[in-house]
Amino acid sequence: MTGSKAGPMLEIDRLAKRYGDTVAVADVSFGIEKGEFIALMGPSGCGKTTTLRMIAGLDTPSGGEIRLWGRRINEDAPWEREAPLVWQHYALFPFLSVAKNVEFGLKQRGLPAAERRRKAMEWMERLGIAGFAERGVDQLSGGQRQRVALARALALEPEMLLLDEPLSALDPHLRVRMQSELVRLHRELGITFVCVTHSHSEAFAMADRVVIMSEGRVQQIGAPREIYRRAANRFVAEFVGGNNLFSGTAAAAGEGLLRVEGPFGTALAPRPADVALREGGEVTLVVAADRIDLGAARSGAGNEIEAKVVTLEFVGSSVTVFLETAGGAELRIQRSLRQIENTPLSPGDAVIARWPQDEGFFLPA
Numbered sequence: 384m385t386g387s388k389a390g391p392m393l394e395i396d397r398l399a400k401r402y403g404d405t406v407a408v409a410d411v412s413f414g415i416e417k418g419e420f421i422a423l424m425g426p427s428g429c430g431k432t433t434t435l436r437m438i439a440g441l442d443t444p445s446g447g448e449i450r451l452w453g454r455r456i457n458e459d460a461p462w463e464r465e466a467p468l469v470w471q472h473y474a475l476f477p478f479l480s481v482a483k484n485v486e487f488g489l490k491q492r493g494l495p496a497a498e499r500r501r502k503a504m505e506w507m508e509r510l511g512i513a514g515f516a517e518r519g520v521d522q523l524s525g526g527q528r529q530r531v532a533l534a535r536a537l538a539l540e541p542e543m544l545l546l547d548e549p550l551s552a553l554d555p556h557l558r559v560r561m562q563s564e565l566v567r568l569h570r571e572l573g574i575t576f577v578c579v580t581h582s583h584s585e586a587f588a589m590a591d592r593v594v595i596m597s598e599g600r601v602q603q604i605g606a607p608r609e610i611y612r613r614a615a616n617r618f619v620a621e622f623v624g625g626n627n628l629f630s631g632t633a634a635a636a637g638e639g640l641l642r643v644e645g646p647f648g649t650a651l652a653p654r655p656a657d658v659a660l661r662e663g664g665e666v667t668l669v670v671a672a673d674r675i676d677l678g679a680a681r682s683g684a685g686n687e688i689e690a691k692v693v694t695l696e697f698v699g700s701s702v703t704v705f706l707e708t709a710g711g712a713e714l715r716i717q718r719s720l721r722q723i724e725n726t727p728l729s730p731g732d733a734v735i736a737r738w739p740q741d742e743g744f745f746l747p748a
């Protein structure tokens with residue numbers, strides 16, 4: 384093994400990929416630590432799959448560098464890479480048994496038959512598919528096939544596992560179960576996982592850090608909580624959902640606070656120290672929908688906005704209440720079903736939306 388083991392395991396440095404006139408990846412840089420679970424997320428066409436394919440060695444970058452333990456690997460074929468990067472998807476061999484599928488990569492590596500079988504059995508047991516070892520993969524359910532694909536990838540004992548939309552073919556119930564199985568495997572094995580997904584819930588439930596991409600660029604990298612609670616820009620604030628974006632004019636309000644006035648009303652929030660927001664300029668205040676409370680009357684504390692209930696949307700045990708302010712701005716509030724049951728609401732009701740000043744933050748100008 385060459386290269387130093389200090390610093391990130393994998394470095395993506397100003398990576399770019401063009402197909403003719405199409406820019407699939409414009410300029411992407413980030414590092415991955417050994418043992419991390421990273422999710423690449425973004426809207427369709429943002430370049431996440433292309434980024435993963437370049438890490439896997441299935442596509443050659445047009446610009447920039449990929450370094451594994453400090454060594455450039457741009458031109459290395461997948462099988463030449465010091466750490467085998469495993470592409471995990473659904474493509475199993477339908478004419479081979481489960482065991483033969485799991486053994487496949489080991490056979491290619493020239494492992495003796497007895498050792499292949501032993502290793503394959505170990506992984507099949509670990510993933511709960513040993514009982515189907517001799518069955519054809521076409522006789523398995525979606526979830527069982529997914530486990531075969533995982534066992535086949537993990538039998539190679541890779542340093543890094545690359546997963547491309549690993550759960551998208553499963554039904555919602557199974558998806559949630561496999562999601563926690565992937566998290567458990569990751570924790571037990573200590574292998575680095577890099578997963579591409581378009582699903583917020585998947586990325587935020589599984590990953591240590593999420594990389595949010597748009598138009599071939601990274602918009603934000605951070606722990607799920609960090610991204611939810613403090614979006615770096617408008618794209619992320621809108622993409623992750625669950626946020627209110629209030630636009631208006633800024634005015635100083637003393638004591639490190641900035642006031643914003645707009646169609647939504649008036650609110651105060653901490654004046655950002657690191658961002659140049661001009662008084663009298665246009666600013667956008669972000670307030671998470673689950674941080675806003677509802678009341679029947681003003682209390683005189685924090686930010687309070689008068690509004691009318693427009694509609695309520697029920698999803699599982701969570702409710703989104705859509706409100707309209709006197710100035711015609713939309714405001715959304717997220718509550719649990721239980722909270723709503725305690726104070727029933729109907730369209731047309733007049734309410735006060737309130738939140739503490741330090742729950743809001745301004746987007747960079």
Ligand SMILES: Nc1ncnc2c1ncn2[C@@H]1O[C@H](COP(=O)(O)OP(=O)(O)OP(=O)(O)O)[C@@H](O)[C@H]1O
Binds near residue numbers: 405407432
């Ligand atoms: N082989 C190719 N030839 C030409 N254009 C390509 C090729 N592969 C990808 N692209 C283009 O590059 C852009 C990024 O594609 P990519 O597959 O990386 O996006 P993505 O974020 O994974 O999207 P999705 O979630 O839809 O899979 C898209 O505009 C796509 O059409």
